[in-house]
Amino acid sequence: MNWPGRERFPDISLWMEALPRAAPRAPLPGDRRYDVAIVGGGYTGLWTAYYLKTLQPDLALCVLEARVCGFGASGRNGGWLMAALEGERALLGGIDGERRRQAREAILGILPEVARVLDREGLECDFHRGGGLFAAARYPEQLAAQRAELAARQVLGYGEADYRWLDADALAARLRIRRPLGAVYTPHIARIQPARLARGLADCVTRLGVDVYEQTRVTACEPGALVTDQGRVVAPVRLMAVEGFSEGLAAQRRHVLPVQSRVLATEPLDEARWREIGLARREVFSDASPLITYAQRSADDRLVFGSRGSYRFGGRSRSDFRGDGAAFAAIRRLMLACLPQLADVDVTHCWGGTLGIPRGGCPHAVYDPASGFGTAGGYLGEGVGASNLMARTLADLVLERDSALAATPWAHRGLPRQVLRRWEPEPLRWLAYKATDWALGLEEAACARAGPRWQRRLLGRASGLLAALRG
Ligand SMILES: Cc1cc2nc3c(=O)[nH]c(=O)nc-3n(C[C@H](O)[C@H](O)[C@H](O)COP(=O)(O)OP(=O)(O)OC[C@H]3O[C@@H](n4cnc5c(N)ncnc54)[C@H](O)[C@@H]3O)c2cc1C
Structure with missing residues (x-):
């Protein structure tokens, strides 16, 4: 086209x-x-x-x-501009001492560097360094996982000033999410357009x-x-x-592996509504759902909310998401599960895009x-x-x-084989992705309807295992 x-x-x-x-x-x-x-x-x-x-x-x-x-x-x-790398545990975990410190500093330097260039070149992109409320836990099973994640970051040398735990009250003071149990806060995230x-x-x-x-x-x-x-x-x-x-x-x-993620945006919300939600400092936030959510308060005061996506057989990318009504309805349900106070708010925009997961x-x-x-x-x-x-x-x-x-x-x-590894041919990729998707969906559903504790833990383990196998 x-x-x-x-x-x-x-x-x-x-x-x-x-x-x-x-x-x-x-x-x-x-x-x-x-x-x-x-x-x-x-x-x-x-x-x-x-x-x-x-x-x-x-x-x-x-x-x-x-x-x-x-x-x-x-x-x-x-629009989460993060001074972090997905996969940095593997990257930093494989080195130590001065080399690890330098790599960590380089990662933390992302935000100041982007801010420097925006300033120097006069680029406007609604850059606002409000930090991030990361993986807010809403179910007890998620608490242990989030704390373990925080501990793993500390092992890599990140301190309290980089990532710190907010308990239920501290989280609720910033974000009126349903059932706030705790979250990781980091100042190393900016919101952009x-x-x-x-x-x-x-x-x-x-x-x-x-x-x-x-x-x-x-x-x-x-x-x-x-x-x-x-x-x-x-x-x-x-x-x-x-x-x-x-x-x-x-x-x-x-x-x-080309994976589609979808996003929706509400109409611009007034100040009264934002007082109900929180995010007064315009922090970005995600909850700890296995379906991976991410949200920002945009410069024009919309809530922009996205979630983990889908994979098309053969690895075809996608750019047209019209006709995905059911998928967007599911994301709206996720948004309302976090923020029920938005039930009467209009969703004005829905779109999606293709991201990449390296073998x-x-x-x-x-x-x-x-x-x-x-x-x-x-x-x-x-x-x-x-x-x-x-x-x-x-x-x-x-x-x-x-x-x-x-x-x-x-x-x-050079061209290191391990880094440039190729994914397995179809139908293996598709089957692996579908299996992971299925397990993550079940885990989310079990948590949401507060199914038996053993079921939630089992599903949590199963989806973790499948995600690890896929990655
Ligand atoms: C819905 C969604 C939400 C996301 N949210 C976040 C977030 O909040 N924070 C975050 O850190 N990351 C997020 N990501 C991921 C992030 O957007 C991407 O990792 C990043 O934009 C990748 O940039 P890129 O330039 O490598 O790839 P792209 O932005 O995808 O650019 C690749 C470009 O290559 C062009 N191209 C492809 N093939 C050819 C060809 N043969 N010839 C010429 N041009 C070609 C394409 O048209 C495209 O413009 C999100 C991704 C999606 C899809």
């Missing part, structure tokens, strides 16, 4: 609809030559272009985007001299060149930043100097902040900088 087409900006997400004067950029005007060509105009591709160009301004650089920048998860997500960041970055790198071509699909990655539907780009360095769209490129096939289990930045091929991603649905860190790392690897980032456990030279 070409652009402009059925999916115009407003059809992508609330965030894209809210952009003033958004229009697609021109496609690649025929064959071209560059030093570096980046595939994908999401955060990963755009941040990589930003750091490469600021570190080495004379580089000839282009970004090739199949639709428009922000068309993927970067223009659709829940996702599409403003994606489109703002595209404008910013264009100003710096990067050629950003939209409506240009890369169809093949060859040694020394990219083939697109608009012409051929010869480039000694070719970087893939397509995350959940990896099935569309042979070089990336089965590298990540290797961790985010990564990979560059092979011998072939000039590189890639970054594998965020497991937490790439808003992580993409900035992976992009900086990838830029350092490409420019062969002897930096602290190039020595982190997510930085890889």
Whole structure:
């Protein structure tokens, strides 16, 4: 489906609809030559272009985007900008001492770094550092799991100032969630308007001299060149930043499991309603549901609420979520299970997007100097902040900088098989995902109807095991 087409900006997400004067950029005007060509105009591709160009301004650089920048998860997500990596327990757990400290500092540095660039480049994206109420427990079984999670972070060297436990009263003072039992609070999360960041970055790198071509699909990655539907780009360095769209490129096939997550937004709520809900500091929040919820209070005072998604046989990505009424109704039920005070509030927007779960289990930045091929991603649905860190790392690897980032456990030279592992062929992937989904749904249902304790514990164990097997 070409652009402009059925999916115009407003059809992508609330965030894209809210952009003033958004229009697609021109496609690649025929064959071209560059030093570096980046595939994908999401955060990963755009941040990589930003750091490469600021570190080495004379580089000839282009970004090739199949639709428009922000068309993927970067223009659709829940807007949690986190100084954290999903998978960091494995990454930091594998190193110790000074190396672990440096890696931890690099992760915690994500928010200040993004804030610095926003300020320096004059980018507006409703960035607000209100912190996060993380995995609020509503059932007793969830308490032990959340406390164990907190303890695991402390083992990695995070202190009270980074992650701390809020008991039931402290949680209820901030968020009037149903049955608040406790939550982890962290100051290391900011809320953003996702599409403003994606489109703002595209404008910013264009100003710096990067050629950003939209409506240009890369169809093949060859040694020394990219083939697109608009012409051929010869480039000694070719970087893939397509995350959940990896099935569309042979070089990336089965590298990540593309998973769909869905989001809804309420109408803007008045102050009286927000007093009933809480979030006075505009913290983001999630509850400890195994169905993975995430929510933010947007700059225009909507509650934006999302939940774990689905997987399509064959790993096909998805961008059109019209007709998913039943799935959105289920998310609304989850939202009301947390916040019943929203029962009479209108839901005005529903959308979804595709994120990527890597077979290797961790985010990564990979560059092979011998072939000039590189890639970054594998965020497991937490790439808003992580993409900035992976992009900086990838830029350092490409420019062969002897930096602290190039020595982190997510930085890889060459093409390590373990990191770039491929998922099993179908129907194994589909079966594994469905089994996990089924167990998580049962666990949530058992908790919600306060089924027998043994049943809830058993289902909790079963879904944990299946999730671990899948990952
Ligand atoms: C609904 C949803 C909610 C989420 N919420 C959060 C959140 O709150 N916090 C968080 O940290 N993470 C969240 N995530 C994950 C986060 O959005 C992603 O990890 C991040 O945006 C990935 O950025 P990216 O640039 O790597 O990929 P994308 O943003 O998906 O960009 C990839 C781009 O590549 C383009 N492309 C694909 N194939 C080709 C091709 N062949 N040629 C040219 N271009 C191509 C696509 O059109 C797309 O624009 C969420 C994801 C979803 C879907």
